[in-house]
Amino acid sequence: xxxxxxxxxxxxxxxxxVTGSGLACPDWPLCHGQFLPSLDTATRIEWxxxxxxxxxxxAVAALVLWSLLRYRADRRVLALAxxxxxxYPLQAVLGAIxxxxxxxxxxxxLHLANAELLLATLTILAVxxxxxxxxxxxxxxxxxxxxxxxxxxxxxxxxxxxxxxxxATAVCVTWPLCQGPIELLYAxxxxxxMAHRYVAGxxxxxxxxxxxxxxxxxxxxxxxxxxxxxxxxxFSAQVAIGAANPLTGxxxxxxxxxxxxxxxxxxxVVALAAVSWRSTAPQxxxxxxxxxxxxxxxxxxxxxxxxxxxxxxxxGVPPFGILVATLVGGAAASGGAASLNHYFDRxxxxxxxxxxxxxxxxxxxxxxxxxxxxxxxxxxxxVVLALFTNLLAASLAIAGTLFYILVYTLxxxxxxxxNIVIGGAAGAVPPLVGWAAITGSLDLAAWLLFAIIFxxxxxxxxxxxxxxxxxYERAGVPMLPVVRGDEATTWNILAYAGFLLPLTIFLxxxxxxxxxxxxxALVLGAVFIxxxxxxxxxxxxxxxxxxRGVYLYSLVYLALLFVAIMVDSTLRL
Numbered sequence: 219x220x221x222x223x224x225x226x227x228x229x230x231x232x233x234x235x236v237t238g239s240g241l242a243c244p245d246w247p248l249c250h251g252q253f254l255p256s257l258d259t260a261t262r263i264e265w266x267x268x269x270x271x272x273x274x275x276x277a278v279a280a281l282v283l284w285s286l287l288r289y290r291a292d293r294r295v296l297a298l299a300x301x302x303x304x305x306y307p308l309q310a311v312l313g314a315i316x317x318x319x320x321x322x323x324x325x326x327x328l329h330l331a332n333a334e335l336l337l338a339t340l341t342i343l344a345v346x347x348x349x350x351x352x353x354x355x356x357x358x359x360x361x362x363x364x365x366x367x368x369x370x371x372x373x374x375x376x377x378x379x380x381x382x383x384x385x386a387t388a389v390c391v392t393w394p395l396c397q398g399p400i401e402l403l404y405a406x407x408x409x410x411x412m413a414h415r416y417v418a419g420x421x422x423x424x425x426x427x428x429x430x431x432x433x434x435x436x437x438x439x440x441x442x443x444x445x446x447x448x449x450x451x452x453f454s455a456q457v458a459i460g461a462a463n464p465l466t467g468x469x470x471x472x473x474x475x476x477x478x479x480x481x482x483x484x485x486x487v488v489a490l491a492a493v494s495w496r497s498t499a500p501q502x503x504x505x506x507x508x509x510x511x512x513x514x515x516x517x518x519x520x521x522x523x524x525x526x527x528x529x530x531x532x533x534g535v536p537p538f539g540i541l542v543a544t545l546v547g548g549a550a551a552s553g554g555a556a557s558l559n560h561y562f563d564r565x566x567x568x569x570x571x572x573x574x575x576x577x578x579x580x581x582x583x584x585x586x587x588x589x590x591x592x593x594x595x596x597x598x599x600x601v602v603l604a605l606f607t608n609l610l611a612a613s614l615a616i617a618g619t620l621f622y623i624l625v626y627t628l629x630x631x632x633x634x635x636x637n638i639v640i641g642g643a644a645g646a647v648p649p650l651v652g653w654a655a656i657t658g659s660l661d662l663a664a665w666l667l668f669a670i671i672f673x674x675x676x677x678x679x680x681x682x683x684x685x686x687x688x689x690y691e692r693a694g695v696p697m698l699p700v701v702r703g704d705e706a707t708t709w710n711i712l713a714y715a716g717f718l719l720p721l722t723i724f725l726x727x728x729x730x731x732x733x734x735x736x737x738x739a740l741v742l743g744a745v746f747i748x749x750x751x752x753x754x755x756x757x758x759x760x761x762x763x764x765x766r767g768v769y770l771y772s773l774v775y776l777a778l779l780f781v782a783i784m785v786d787s788t789l790r791l
Contacts, residue, residue, distance in 0.1 A: 220277035220302070221340040225485065227270045228333050229478040234267050235326075235382060271310070278306045281343075286770060289347075296770065297515070298343040303774055304522065305336040307781040314788050315535045324538055327379045334375060337481060338368075338488045345492040348441070364491040367428040370421035371487045375480050377414045386410040388468045393461045418460065425453050425487060432490055441493050449486040456483050507577035508591060511560050512553030519777060520648045524548045526780035527652030527667055529787040530730060536656055543606035544655040547599045548648055551615040554595030555622045555644070561588045562627045570689040607655035614654055618647030632694075635701040638683075642675030643668075649780075663730045667783075670722055674776055677714040677750065680707050681769035685762055704761060708754040711768065715750040719743035722779065731786045738782035742775050 249265055285299035312329040319325055381387055386407040390396035394415065396408050429450040436443030456479040462472040524544060528536040536544075560567070560578050564585070567573035577583040596619055603612035626641030649667035654660060683690060683697040684707060690697045699707045722739040725731045749771050753764045 220274065220281040221337070221344055221485075223270070223274040223277040224333075224337055224340055225481060227267065227274045228330075228337060228481045230263075230267045230270055231330070231333065231477075233474050234263055235477070271313070275306055275310070278302050278340075281340075282774075285343075286767065294346050295343065298339055298346065300770070300773060302336060302339045302343065304518070304777045304781075305332060305339060307778060307785075308522075309333055309336060311781060311784050311788065314785060318788060319535060323380070325535075327376055330379045331372075331376055334372060334481065334484055337485055338372075341485045341488045342492045345441075345489055361491070361494045363424065363431055364428045364487070364494045367421070367424040368484075368487045368491040370417075370424050371480075371484050374414075374417050374421045375477075375484060377417050378477065378480060381411055381414045387463075387473070390415075391464045391467075393464045415460075418457075422453060422457065425449065425483075428487070428490065429453075432494065435494075439493055442490075445486065445490045445493060449483070449490050452479065452483045452486050455479055503582060507583045510577055511557040511583065511588060511591060512549075512595070513556035513559075514553075516556065517549055517552040519773065520552050520645065521545055521548055522777050522780050523667070523671060524648035524652035526783040527649030527664060528656050529784040530663060530667070530725075531653040531656035532787070534788050540607055540655055543602055544611065544652055547603035547607070547612070547615060548651055550595045550602065551599035551619055551651075552648075554592045554599060555619040557588055557592030557595065558619070558623050559627050561585055561592065562623065563631075566693045566695060569693040570686070571692075572686050572689050603651070603655065608658045610658055610660075611651050611654040614647055614651045618644050618651070621647075633696070635696050635698045637696070638679045638698075639676050642672050642679070645675055646671035663725065663728065666721075666725055666728070666730075670718065670779070671776070673714055673718055673721060674772065677711045677718070677746075678769065678772035678776075680711050681753070681765045681772060683707065684765035685769065704758075708750075708756075708761075712747070712750040712754050715743075715746045719747065725783075731783060732789075734789065735782045735786035738786075739779060742779055742782075746771065746775050 249261060249268075282299045282303045285295050289295035289299075309329070309332050312325065312332055316322075316325045316329045389407040390411045396412050429446045432442045432446035432449075436446065456476070459472060459475045459479050462469075463476060466472050525541075528541060528544060560576060563573075564578040567576050568579040573579065578585065578588055596616060599615050600612045603615055622641070622644035626637065626644055630637040630641045646668045649671065650660060650664055653664035653667070680698055683699050684704060687697070687699045687704070690700050698710065719740070722743060723736065726733075726736040726739070749764075749768045753761065753768050756764045
């Protein structure tokens with residue numbers, strides 16, 4: 219249901235673009251300051267898009283709740299559900315930015331890219347739920363062809379969005395060439411348009427070969443045969459619709475059907491790649507291990523907090539170049555710190571069931587490569603941030619890495635039950651980096667963001683420690699549940715969750731954020747306290763089940779809180 223609803227949003231978004239209705243509602247989330255404005259044609263089209271987005275949001279929320287309740291033991295389902303829970307509010311933020319800034323091409327393209335990533339996440343989740351046994355097989359060599367076809371399709375969609383943004387949609391009125399190749403030398407718009415067709419041709423070759431290989435191996439996994447036929451049929455239809463655009467004089471039906479068919483092809487190719495993929499494929503193992511060393515899941519959450527700092531500092535949408543540089547530099551700093559942490563914790567990881575299969579304890583990556591990878595990423599982070607933002611942001615990013623490694627990893631983690639309380643300062647640095655990237659300084663609001671993450675970290679991490687207490691005992695790590703027991707830990711989780719609520723409100727009291735943020739902070743904080751209270755009241759038999767719920771909700775809590783900061787900073791309600 220959530221996949222269908224999100225697909226409808228994406229398709230109708232194409233209708234909005236084709237009809238030029240994107241600014242029919244020049245404000246957000248209301249339309250001309252009203253919930254139900256006067257419904258002329260353009261307004262009806264834009265308002266329908268927003269209504270479908272609300273339906274999609276409710277469906278995604280229900281999906282996340284369903285995943286938490288029914289698939290709490292399946293990490294793949296939970297991970298995909300959490301990714302969807304992050305991508306959807308991010309999509310709302312990007313939609314608001316796109317409207318407020320009056321449809322700049324780069325933000326329109328980013329809005330589309332995030333929507334397609336959400337579609338892909340929901341598609342993969344549907345595959346995982348439909349065919350859970352696929353994860354226990356091995357990947358055939360042609361899987362990389364299917365993955366290349368999926369990546370190519372994504373690039374093709376973005377190139378199509380760029381053609382529309384550049385106003386080059388109707389510049390070529392013939393097909394397959396553009397009124398003769400000689401004109402490409404003189405018309406920039408025609409060059410852009412034809413580049414999209416050339417990309418379509420290259421991607422088409424990948425899609426066709428992927429479909430042929432999937433059909434040849436259709437007995438290897440359920441769903442391969444039907445997906446191969448469906449993907450080939452959708453691609454053929456997409457080519458025909460693309461040709462129909464210039465041949466029919468760019469009629470509205472062809473203009474609207476083209477992006478819709480592209481999204482459908484994207485879902486089909488992603489499903490084909492997901493079905494063909496297996497968790498233990500030997501090809502490209504080193505690349506996957508290097509990515510694993512960066513702890514991408516943690517990195518994603520840290521980048522969301524950095525974005526929150528940037529939006530709050532800019533009092534709205536930050537400059538696009540600084541935003542990209544901060545995300546690249548922040549990702550490199552986070553990944554580098556994580557890689558060095560893998561190196562210094564490799565002895566503990568070997569003794570813990572949860573971590574013994576990581577690249578270093580499993581001896582798939584050499585220690586020298588892990589250290590070189592971590593140092594190189596931090597060098598990249600410093601250079602990118604120093605060159606494209608400022609020296610303060612670059613220095614803060616490196617300071618976060620040094621604190622994480624020298625203070626937390628090498629000292630606190632192995633010596634005191636308060637390790638994560640003090641060590642949590644490392645994870646609270648990203649919003650400072652984001653703030654400094656915009657302003658070149660730090661003030662009270664930046665430190666409040668730091669404090670929120672600092673006090674969120676113990677409650678989040680102790681819930682995880684309750685889940686894997688036996689692992690920490692085996693490794694000799696003095697986490698709070700090991701040293702003081704489960705009951706004391708649950709009291710501490712409740713205390714920190716309770717303290718977070720008034721702390722988050724300070725941003726509203728200080729006048730930095732408005733009512734939208736206040737409402738989100740109160741609701742999210744109250745739910746966090748309720749989760750912590752249930753954990754405290756639980757008996758021994760249910761404690762670990764509820765601890766998982768607290769742990770997962772804490773991730774959603776922090777992500778949504780910082781999304782609320784971004785939305786409120788942009789809209790200034």
